[in-house]
Amino acid sequence: MDDSFDSHSEEIKECKEALMNNDHAAAAAKIQEYLENEDNVPLNIAITGECGSGKSTFVNAIRGIDHDDDGAAPTGCVETTMEVTAYPHPKYPNVTFWDLPGIGTTRFPADQYLKHVEFEKFDFFIIISSDRFRENDVKLAQKIQKMKKKFYFVRSKIDHNIQDEKRSKKNFNAETTLKRIRDDCIQGLQQRGIKAPQVFLVSSQKLHLYEFSLLHETLERELPAHKRDALLFTTPHISREIINKKKEAFQAKIKYYAFLSAAVAGVPVPGLSTTVDLGIMAAVITAYVLVFRLDKASLQRLADRTGVPYENLVAVIKSPLALEKVTVDLLLKVISQMTVVGILMAAEEGSRFIPLFGIPIAMGLSFTATYKILSFFLNSLAEDAQRVFEKALG
Template identity: 50%
Template sequence: MADQYEEGIKAALQNRDLAKAAEMAQKYLDKSYNVRVNIGITGESGSGKSTLVNALRGIKNKTEGAAKTGVKETTTERTEYPHPKNNNIRIWDLPGIGTVKFTADKYIKEMEFEKYDFFIIVSNDRFRENDAKLAKEIQKMNKKFYFVRSKIDQNITSEKEEDPNTKEEKVLKEVKNYCTEELKKLDFESPKIFLVSGFRLPLYEFNDLWKTLEEDLPKHQRDVLLLALPNISLDVIEQKKETLASRIKWLTVTSVAGAAVLVPGFSCAVDIQIILGFAVYCVVSLGLTHNLLQKLSDVSGVSLEDLKAEIKSPLAGTEITKDLIIKFLASSATVLGEMAIEEGLRFVPIIGTLVAMSLSGVATYSVLTYILNSLTEDAQQVFKRSVG
């Protein structure tokens, strides 16, 4: 998708048509912001589906907006949950097939399996015949599915209560081998199984699940899902930084086009709106809004005050307004000036000589890069504090 737009922008710049270049850059950004992802979470009754739905959304069980959880099956019909970071991501909590009165193929039709981009099949024990039937039906549709063995933290705790010398690695290996053997009996030769705790996603194998999704999903869906994902590791935060950084060049093109309009103050107004929008997008993607920090506090058990103590950027943990952006730019003028000189010497390759001459473009590129770097550092520190 990006290559098509890059070629169009280069052609427009060669013709000195900045308005056309800006239009194409904005179209690309609009498309990248509006990619839809539908995730189906299914499995037997009581397997931990709803807890996983909540974990993927960064929400603690039994809090506002959380999927209902309990010892009994609480999902009797499919329920759609929007992701709090991105309304275009929908996570569907599907009833366990063992709780409905129709066969696997009818279940597939009733649950509208064709609408989901991929599936996570959850079990808190071993994967059974119903799980295998669902997986095989999904295979027929040429869609991806992943087996998640949930509540692995409970297994480790239980084993250590019996024998305090039990090694965590030993428990994980035994559970993985057991699940693999059971699925082999159900005709899955090399199943992908991930051991997960819905209460502590950074632990165990959720990061491995994400790496697998990275390989399997189309790039545009992968990027959208990545930016909505809870910060499960420092590597994921770094990936978010790279993805956000890739959007800076597109925003810079729109900044340069604004500078070409010969109306006093117009270019400055455009740049402030670009910076404001990007700062908000970064803060949300990196989990640094007040509400997202509160959710992280709920999930991790670390107080909101302790998490906020790790933050240095004035743009994190607060409402970002136009006035705040102006104040931020004024206080960071020296650093940004030095960055602008450096970036002017090695400007974004897509833009070329014509646009590189624009002071507006260089300055905007420098500001956006500075904001992203400082917010990424905050996200890293907050993550370290949240996992203790």
Template identity: 60%
Template sequence: MDNFHEETKYVLQNNDQAAAAKLAKEHLENLDKVPLTIAVTGETGSGKSTFVNALRGLKNSDEGAAPTGAVETTMEPTEYLHPDYPNVKIWDLPGMGTIKFTADKYLKKMEFEKFDFFIIVSADRFSENDAKLAREIQNLEKKFYFVRSKIDHNIIDEKRDKKEFNEEETLKRIRDDCIQGLEQLEIKSPKVFLVSGKDLNLFDADDLWKLLEQELPEHKREVLLLALPNISLDVINRKKQALKDKIQLYALASAIGAAVLIPGISIAVDLAIITKFVTECQKSLGLRAESLKRLSEATGVSMEELKAEIKSPLTGVKITTELVIGVLRGCIFVGGLMAAEEGARFVPFIGTPVAMGLSAFSTYLALKYLLKSLGDDAQRVFAKAMGLTDAVSD
């Protein structure tokens, strides 16, 4: 990332717009390929497979979901691709204490070196096996996090059994108990998060993602954020900002077409780039048709009610260049700039640099406009599904 910024700064200082545009295009292509490999492990019945499915935005009953059950269903390390981000791989690892994988063979069998970080899941207090696993991960200088799953079940039980119930105090007591138990097993400053695998929008899940964003390398941080299911309005806002930060790259890359003195090529390149960005926004913000359907099924809010919150014609449909053109026709400022760009390219001597600048600027304005409309849709839809108010913010 730092090398890219330095190279871009250098070529721009030398007024080499074509080189800067080429660098931006290559950098975007590289970002699409950044791998993120997550390991989820825990003892039998801990809820790790449910957690794996939740990370992928799936329910246990969905096609392609990791199998779940009361007995150990993961007997071999199993890779699951994210349905929208194939570069994100989530591994469901068998528990360290299973019969097939004894402790002395576990680490070698699981190939720990290939994972970016580990999530150790338990439905109850963490065990000696969990602590031993954490120490081995630490020896490899990898990050690990403890997730206490099925917290929703604990809350239901506490409400039923106690006359005076305080959810915040109950959560603190469970968290402190987990931390103390791990410290007794010689884990220093354990990071424990209380999570419901079936409802990632509840409890400590958002705190876990924020910490991961802080501790992962920058290029992997963005991959995790954009692939994460929408679990809160804050996550949606962070996604919007990450996508907004990429707009300059897309805009700069669009200047490549303006350097080609063939009528229509520049606008065709611009539209292809805009379509790609809109598709990425739709995918990350949970606005594809299948994503909306999963949200409806998970929350019980009908598709009709969710669709009533949608204002952008780019939400919940397949993105095509023709559709993007139709939406941009309503943006006079973008259309005017594109027309000016096409004309400027054929002015002798100064035409190409001016056209490249206009191409980048018109694409930049178009992307900002489209991201704003899609981001607002994502907030409204999520708020409706979760029964929230005042969802849309800049």
């Protein structure tokens, strides 16, 4: 059985102690508690900026939804955000994007702004502008800095700037234009007293272009370790690297589900282990499908956004569990066609009747079967996500 569990995890220590005392039910409860806590780490992201900066559009884009979807932040050319508004991620509700009122409006003057929005609850701030960052943006950044919170400047609507430059200049060069915009933003912020501003050029309509990937890498690097997966799992598929990172994060957790499976197998109740294993695996694989955006709703949104027909996206998918509601019955049907795994699960149930050594053998077989099944479907769904991403890019 895998022996590489986090030594600093109190739940894992208690689980090992319970196993040493042959209290398999307590061990299973501890690992279950650990996994639930891991999946429910809260992450609160504040999006702010002046009226018309594109805050709401950014909130919708980063959540992977369109402006006319249910639960979308309202967009418009007037100040549509008049109160602090929470927008939970549709698939990971523990991650919340907060659309904050425009800085410096008469209703929320800059010197009262942070108190009004209860800044303490946010993990970091993203300050958005569609042109130059202004005095109120700088005032807010300085106040956030004094309170030792992280903040990042996002220069939005970059695609519009590129289009305007193309139309107006004969010798247009995209890299030169982007460098000029970035340098202009950084110099303007430095002149107003921000020593080392972190500025990212982003198009909310085309997150895979420009510097959203760099923004994500920066946030991932600067977030506490226990919050990184929450950010990662909610990030849209803007690159192949994001999909690979999601796969790696899921892979690191498989040993814990396998460990839970083994602990349950140690409980001397015939049939219990298989039933619990299938329930665990169905829930985990459902998370894979949702996070890799392989559910029908996500694929339809991708088709609408990119113009690639839904049927063409579906055509590159190979896993039998993509696009489906992953139930225990469906999973059992698919697993039954996987010869080696089926033998392992049958052997587990049979081995528990062997005197003295039956339970330890059953635990080892349960660990192996769960690990192999989850790894197999993780790999196949991650490959599907890569193929869909490539198809969508055309």
